[in-house]
Structure formats: structure tokens, C-alpha cells
Amino acid sequence: MKDIRGVNEAQVRMILAVIILLVLVALYIIIRNRRQTGGSKREGSSNVVSMERHRKRKQSSGEQQCSACKKRNGKLVFYAEDNGTVIGLCKDCQSKAKKRDMLPL
Numbered sequence: 811m812k813d814i815r816g817v818n819e820a821q822v823r824m825i826l827a828v829i830i831l832l833v834l835v836a837l838y839i840i841i842r843n844r845r846q847t848g849g850s851k852r853e854g855s856s857n858v859v860s861m862e863r864h865r866k867r868k869q870s871s872g873e874q875q876c877s878a879c880k881k882r883n884g885k886l887v888f889y890a891e892d893n894g895t896v897i898g899l900c901k902d903c904q905s906k907a908k909k910r911d912m913l914p915l
């Protein structure tokens with residue numbers, strides 16, 4: 811009986827040790843996965859945001875069409891027309907606007 815008890819205690823200790831090991835390994839994997847997914851998500855979202863910002867900057871600055879000649883001719887200067895509409899004019903068309911006494915915004 812003593813031998814059997816001893817074996818049982820040893821088995822229980824072994825099982826407990828294995829369970830603790832498994833729990834530790836599981837915790838380690840969970841924490842590692844959380845860090846990896848969280849990090850990659852942050853990196854991914856930041857990349858997406860930076861790309862969107864980059865596109866918006868490109869679209870808003872220097873890439874807009876001139877309202878008069880419809881050319882992408884560098885930076886536009888915006889003028890208010892008599893009827894209230896705002897038009898963006900390139901360098902070539904700014905002289906026309908000045909002749910029409912339009913004031914830059």
C-alpha cells in the first residue's frame with residue numbers, strides 16, 4: 811500500500827507539475843500572440859492612416875486642376891468670383907484674374 815501511495819503521490823505531483831507547465835506555456839503563448847497581434851494591428855492602422863494622409867496631401871496640394879485651363883500647373887491661388895464661387899487658378903491664369911479685378915482669398 812505504501813508503495814502504491816508513493817506512486818500515486820509522485821503521479822499527482824507529476825500531473826500538477828505538467829498542468830502548471832502547460833498553464834505557463836499557454837499564458838506565454840497568449841501574451842506573445844496578444845503582443846504580436848496588437849503590435850501588427852497598430853502598425854497596420856498607422857500605415858493605413860499615413861498612406862491616406864499622404865494621398866490627401868497629394869490631392870490637396872499641387873495636384874489640383876486649374877479652374878480656368880483645367881491643367882495641373884503647380885500650386886493654385888484661389889479667387890472669389892462675382893457670383894460667389896471660389897476658383898483655383900494656376901500661375902498662367904492668375905494674370906487673367908487680376909485683369910478681371912478678382913481678389914485672391
Ligand SMILES: [Zn+2]
Pocket residue numbers: 876877878879880881883899900901902903
Ligand atoms: Zn490655369
